[in-house]
Each structure stands twice: as structure tokens, then as C-alpha cells.
Amino acid sequence: xxxxxxxxxxxxxxxxxxxxxxxxxxxxxxxxxxxxxxxxxxxxxxxxxxxxxxxxxxxxxxxxxxxxxxxxxxxxxxxxxxxxxxxxxxxxxxxxxxxxxxxxxxxxxxxxxxxxxxxxxxxxxxxxxxxxxxxxxxxxxxxxxxxxxxxxxxxxxxxxxxxxxxxxxxxxxxxxxxxxxxxxxxxxxxxxxxxxxxxxxxxxxxxxxxxxxxxxxxxxxxxxxxxxxxxxxxxxxxxxxxxxxxxxxxxxxxxxxxxxxxxxxxxxxxxxxxxxxxxxxxxxxxxxxxxxxxxxxxxxxxxxxxxxxxxxxxxxxxxxxxxxxxxxxxxxxxxx
Numbered sequence: 001x002x003x004x005x006x007x008x009x010x011x012x013x014x015x016x017x018x019x020x021x022x023x024x025x026x027x028x029x030x031x032x033x034x035x036x037x038x039x040x041x042x043x044x045x046x047x048x049x050x051x052x053x054x055x056x057x058x059x060x061x062x063x064x065x066x067x068x069x070x071x072x073x074x075x076x077x078x079x080x081x082x083x084x085x086x087x088x089x090x091x092x093x094x095x096x097x098x099x100x101x102x103x104x105x106x107x108x109x110x111x112x113x114x115x116x117x118x119x120x121x122x123x124x125x126x127x128x129x130x131x132x133x134x135x136x137x138x139x140x141x142x143x144x145x146x147x148x149x150x151x152x153x154x155x156x157x158x159x160x161x162x163x164x165x166x167x168x169x170x171x172x173x174x175x176x177x178x179x180x181x182x183x184x185x186x187x188x189x190x191x192x193x194x195x196x197x198x199x200x201x202x203x204x205x206x207x208x209x210x211x212x213x214x215x216x217x218x219x220x221x222x223x224x225x226x227x228x229x230x231x232x233x234x235x236x237x238x239x240x241x242x243x244x245x246x247x248x249x250x251x252x253x254x255x256x257x258x259x260x261x262x263x264x265x266x267x268x269x270x271x272x273x274x275x276x277x278x279x280x281x282x283x284x285x286x287x288x289x290x291x292x293x294x295x296x297x298x299x300x301x302x303x304x305x306x307x308x309x310x311x312x313x314x315x316x317x318x319x320x321x322x323x324x325x326x327x328x329x330x331x332x333x334x335x336x
Contacts, residue, residue, distance in 0.1 A: 002031035003327075005058040006038050006048075013169075014061050014084055017142050017246060018120070025320040030327055038062055049075050056330075059114075063087055063106035073113040078330050081110050084120030084142055086242030088127065092235045093174050107131070115333065116326050120244035121265050127242075138326050141265075142244040143319035144253050146310050150225040152255030152303055155296070162190065162293045163211065165227035165256065167198040167220060167247050175233055177203045182233075182282040184208060189286045190293060198223050224254035229276070229292050229299070232260040245269050249314050252306030257299050259288050275306045 003026060007015045019035060026033035039045050045064070049072045056078040064072070073079055088107035089098045111117060111131035118138050119125040128137045156162065164186070166176055176183075176197075186193055187208025196211040197203065198220055203210060213223045224230065230251025234240040245265040251258045252269075258276035260266040272278050277288040292299040312318065 002034065003056045003058055004034040004036055004052070005060050006036055006062070007060045008062050009037060010035050012061075013246070017144065018082060018084060018140075019058070019060055021143060021145060021316045022320055022323060025316070025323070029324060038064075042068075046071065052076050058082055059110065061085065061087060063103060063110060066105060066109040069106070069109045069113050078115050078334060079113060080116045080118060080326065080330070081114040082118040082140075083124065084242075084244045086124065086127070086239050089239050089242075091171065092237050092239045093171065098238050115330055118323075118326060121242070121268070123241045123264065136329075138322055140319050140322045140326075141314055142246050142249065143314050143316050144246075144249045144310055145316055146253040146307055149221045149250070149253040149255070152225050152300070154226055154228065156228070160192065161194045161211075162192045162289075163194055163196045163227040163229075164289065165196045165198065165224055165230050165251065166232070167215070167224065167230075167250060170199065170201050172234075173197070173199055173201065173203060175235055178235075179233055180205055182285050185282050186286055186289055190290050192293065193289060196223065196227050220250075221254065224250055224256065227254070227256060229289065230254070230256040230258045232258065232266065234261065234263050234266070236261075236263045240264055249310055252303075252310045252314075255300075255303035255307050257292055257302035258306060259285065259292075269309070274302065275309065276302055 005019045007019065023033045039048055045068055053075050055076050057076045058080045061083045088104050090096060090100050108131045111128055116138060117128045117132060118140050119128055120142055122139060125137045125139050183195055183205050184207035194209045194211050196213060198213045198215050200215055202212045232247050234243055241264040243264055248258055248260060248269050258270055259279055260270055261280060262278040266278060270276050270278055279285045279288050
């Protein structure tokens with residue numbers, strides 16, 4: 001029986017990495033996987049739910065008002081909730097702080113209503129399990145197709161720039177901007193370094209040059225693969241601990257060593273000395289970047305180890321093995 005994913009937007013990054021890539025595998029095992037945008041108005045949502053009687057639904061990330069979740073639950077055969085952010089909280093930069101009673105009540109409602117919950121990491125799964133007594137929550141990390149990223153064959157000559165790549169959205173760029181002192185120190189002490197920012201807006205720093213690369217689905221893989229190292233910095237807070245490390249996976253798929261701070265999934269994805277480095281103090285960032293700049297062969301080996309990790313644990317094939325378990329368990333539950 002086919003499944004339908006209800007999403008905020010088919011172009012949302014979460015849909016592009018957590019739903020769309022699995023369409024072929026779903027089709028081969030359970031029939032077509034459709035994707036439908038959730039209407040914004042109440043009447044549109046009521047009509048949508050009424051038209052889904054007996055359907056199998058993946059609700060992707062969206063927290064509906066409690067009554068709408070209950071309305072949907074009564075009409076569909078099976079309901080799976082998939083999420084890869086701490087959607088029960090406000091984000092790190094919200095002026096009102098993290099905690100929001102309305103978000104939490106909506107989250108609790110969908111946790112109680114869903115036949116299965118798929119979380120992007122252990123932290124999110126633990127939060128979900130607080131509302132799902134005696135019911136399993138599955139973990140499927142954000143997955144990526146490394147074959148979409150060109151092999152990193154970049155070789156630097158004397159005096160060539162050393163590109164530190166960062167990719168993300170305007171909202172997460174705030175974290176990079178907050179660490180201006182670190183990047184300025186890098187710019188002063190690692191003279192060939194250039195910060196390559198792949199985004200829809202760009203920061204300005206005093207002592208390090210910024211290479212501005214407007215984000216595009218067409219060019220992002222090349223912009224990463226033609227860099228030297230990927231960097232990721234996230235705040236140490238409840239929202240950020242729910243992040244699923246997409247940019248780290250992209251760096252690894254592109255064959256880049258990764259430097260990040262030791263927060264959240266960074267600790268799970270990056271083994272220091274194997275895939276890159278975990279740094280806290282600004283001087284640690286400087287020393288790690290300088291080391292990678294001075295040891296191109298070791299840097300390349302770290303990038304290859306990262307790509308191998310993506311292929312083993314974070315590929316579409318690996319992710320669907322768990323999705324297959326989710327679907328099988330739901331079928332068994334429905335048959336009882």
C-alpha cells in the first residue's frame with residue numbers, strides 16, 4: 001500500500017534530504033511515495049484530512065494544532081511522524097527563548113497520535129520517548145548521496161588559497177558571525193586561509209577574506225568539493241543538540257576533512273584525527289586549520305575517511321534499511 005508524505009514545502013531542505021531520496025526504495029517495497037504540501041488555511045487542512053481516509057501518512061516535521069492532529073489521526077490508517085530538529089522548542093536566536101508551551105503541546109499530541117516516530121538523532125528520539133510510553137521510536141539520521149559530490153582532487157600550490165568552506169542558511173549563519181574573533185584570528189595566523197561561505201547572505205570580518213558563493217542546488221556540491229576543509233560551529237544549547245549535522249555530511253561526501261566544535265551530533269560524526277578535529281578555543285581552531293594546511297596528504301586521507309563513513313552509515317541505502325523496519329513493524333501492528 002502506498003504512502004503519502006505531508007510536508008510544509010516540497011522544496012524544504014528537510015524534504016529534499018529525508019523524504020524525496022527514499023521515493024524509489026518506497027516504491028519498490030510499498031508502492032509509490034507521494035509528497036503533498038500541507039495547506040495553510042483551516043478549511044484546506046480539513047478537506048485534506050477528510051480526503052485521506054484510510055491512507056498511510058508520513059507527517060514530516062510540521063506540528064499541527066492539537067485538534068488538527070486528532071482530526072487527521074481519526075481518518076488515516078497509519079501515521080508516522082518524521083523530524084530532524086528540536087521542533088518542540090524555539091530556535092537558538094529567538095528573542096523569546098527556547099521554551100514554548102504551544103509547541104510542546106502540539107509535539108505531545110503528535111507523539112501520542114503517531115503509530116511510529118522517526119527521529120534524526122538520539123537526542124530527538126529521547127525527547128520523543130518521553131511522550132511515547134512502551135512504544136518504540138526509530139532513529140534515521142539525515143542521509144546523503146555521496147555520488148552527487150565530485151571527488152575532491154584539489155591540489156594546492158605554493159601561495160594558493162586554503163579554502164575553509166561553510167554552507168548553511170541565513171539563520172544558522174548567525175552562529176558563524178558570533179564567532180568573529182575566531183575567524184579573525186585564523187585570518188591573521190594562517191595567512192593563506194579564505195572563508196568560503198555558501199549561503200544566501202554573507203558575513204564581513206576584519207581579518208579574513210570571505211569568498212561569497214550564492215547557494216544553488218546546482219553548484220553547492222562543486223563549491224564544496226573544490227574547497228580544502230569544511231567547518232561547522234553550533235551553539236551548545238537545547239535547540240542545537242537536535243541538529244542532525246547535514247553540513248558535516250555534505251563536507252564528508254565532498255571528501256573534506258571537518259573541523260567543528262564538540263556539540264551534539266558533531267561528537268557522533270567526527271572522530272578527531274580520523275575525520276578532522278573537534279575544537280573549543282579559538283587557538284585550537286587556528287592550530288587545526290594550520291595543521292591541515294601544512295599536511296595535504298593527511299588532510300586528503302581524513303576527507304576519504306569521512307566519505308567512507310557517509311557511504312557506510314549515512315547513505316540513502318543505509319537509511320532505508322531502517323525505514324524498511326519501520327514499515328514492516330507498522331504492517332505487523334495493523335494486521336493484529
